[in-house]
Amino acid sequence: MTHRYHSHSLRKGRFSEVGRPYLVTFTTAGRYPWFSHFxxxxxxCRAITRSDTQGASHTWCYVVxxxxxxxxxxxxxxxxLSQIIRMVKARVSRYQDQPIWQPGFHDHALRSEQALKPTARYIIANPVRAGLVKSVRDYPFWNAAWL
Incomplete structure (x- = not known):
């Protein structure tokens, strides 16, 4: 089965609003499990944190x-938004000394501040839903602003 990615289409007309919360998902090329390696x-995780410390972003939560x-x-x-994602992807790729990402990313702008915590809970629960752990407390690769 051939997979056709339309990442070039995702970028057309993309607009990011300063201060707007976005749920972003980006994937490794061929869905290779690079992040199974500690x-x-x-x-x-450090690349995301660095984006925040450099003032490029404010992280509400993430899960790797x-x-x-x-x-x-x-x-x-x-x-x-596109620049932020490009910087984080580049940092991780430099660490691996090779490109590891599928082109593009998916983003969804949150419309209200009330959506932040439910969206964060959904994100953080991903390892549990994927069967990687029984409790999110057992998964090391996530963080949230509310901790």
Whole structure:
């Protein structure tokens, strides 16, 4: 079966609003489980944290799954959403010394602040739903602003 990715179509007309929360998902090329390796998953977590410390984003929560990342973030005045994702992907790829990502990403703008916590709960529960752990407390590759 041939998979056809339409990442180029996803970028057309993409607009990011400063301060708006976005749920973003980006996937490894061929869904290879790069983040099953502890050090690679840690590098992805550090890349997200670095985006925040450099003032490019504000992370509400994230989870690094074996072959993709879910990230709930707000943009800042410094960078648009596409730039933020490109920077995080580049940092992780540099660590691996090769490109590891499927082109593009999926984003969904949250319409209200009331949607933040339910969306965060959904994101953080991904490892449990995927059968990786029985409790989110047992999964090391996530973080949330409410901790």
């Amino acid at each position: 050090t690679t998953a840690c590098q992805a 799954m074996p072959d993709h990342i879910h990230w709930l973030l707000s943009t800042t005045e410094k960078h648009e």
